[in-house]
Amino acid sequence: MFDKILAHVAKHISLTQEEQQLFTSLLKPRKLLRRQFLVQAGDICRYESFIVSGCLRSYITDADGQEHVLHFAIEDWWISDFGSFLHHTPSQTNIEALEPVETLQLDLASLERLYREIPAFERFFRILHQNAYLAQNERILSGISRTAMERYEAFLKRYPAIAARVPQKHLASYLGMTPVFMSQLRKKRMER
Amino acid sequence: MFDKILAHVAKHISLTQEEQQLFTSLLKPRKLLRRQFLVQAGDICRYESFIVSGCLRSYITDADGQEHVLHFAIEDWWISDFGSFLHHTPSQTNIEALEPVETLQLDLASLERLYREIPAFERFFRILHQNAYLAQNERILSGISRTAMERYEAFLKRYPAIAARVPQKHLASYLGMTPVFMSQLRKKRMER
């Protein structure tokens, strides 16, 4: 049951048997059906959720009622409304299962206990946040310097598994364009 | 000389006298004139630079020769090409002083030594990266959900000091619009 998450953690830090035990004892499993919400806007997001299987999207609904996809997350990734989780403030985002999902959840008190009792976890999450920061930089650059076609093709190249797995309208939203326009881009690519 | 950076670090972690001494002994001062580069594309970015005074921008030049501003940085912030710094790969970005700048620089070996000898620094940089990640999220959201006018006004509200300090063309680039269009937005705001 904990194999996947232990293998994931072992990519960055090594834990003794006892440390593994402590860590896994803090994790609470949670399963979601398709279309079920892990977090809803207005809730306080109480967990960082490690995804054992399945696929989710996080998005916000703006003042005009329009949805904007912030992230996709699949196996071996973590997801949360990070601001809400850290500061116990109401979540801006919704996080919805696009497929049946199994997660392992860690609450803030448990995370802080981990930091205290197994300092290597400071390192582990530092590395995760570093990587997240690098990926975000890429995405920002993409947004200010690339055309819609370039963004679409870059996504296909970098995350082919996700592109094949999520509805196009959500991908279009993630990429900052309309589903109609993305469909036109797909057509142009086919003709080429 | 080290007052500013010690005060900055003290916001997140507490250090003993000896730890402060070790930390500051690893910092190398570097000053830049206006228009001088802290990092040039193609170089390996060997330092995280803490800014004691002055203002810089990081940007990339794309295949068409167009510049795109990724970040501004002022007093009390850190700047680097983080990917280049971490992995010793050639920098994608240029980092240029917009004013005379004083920095304190930390190289990767020193940073790793800090992590080893003062584990609190794992925590310190975890928190910095967490905050960076949150700010990046905001910006991405802004890019996919807001109009140019909304982005401009949000920036003015959040970073008025920077907006007043940097050339408009750089700000326009940061916000993902042309200087000409931003000038039109400014005019509309004045008329209102």
Place this chain on the structure above:
DNA sequence: AAACGGCGTTAAACTGGTTTAATTTCCCGC
């Protein structure tokens, strides 16, 4: 198997933002 509703596609009108180019203003180096 019929009816329903959500999703992707197509086409056409439209608009927010770009491009180009001319004019003015502002630095700042001498």
Place this chain on the structure above:
DNA sequence: GCGGGAAATTAAACCAGTTTAACGCCGTTT
């Protein structure tokens, strides 16, 4: 303080991406 070059402004033509609406294709429900 003066001259030159870069930055900001204005106007007009242009284009990338949006909007609206109609249609066809599944997959689900009944």
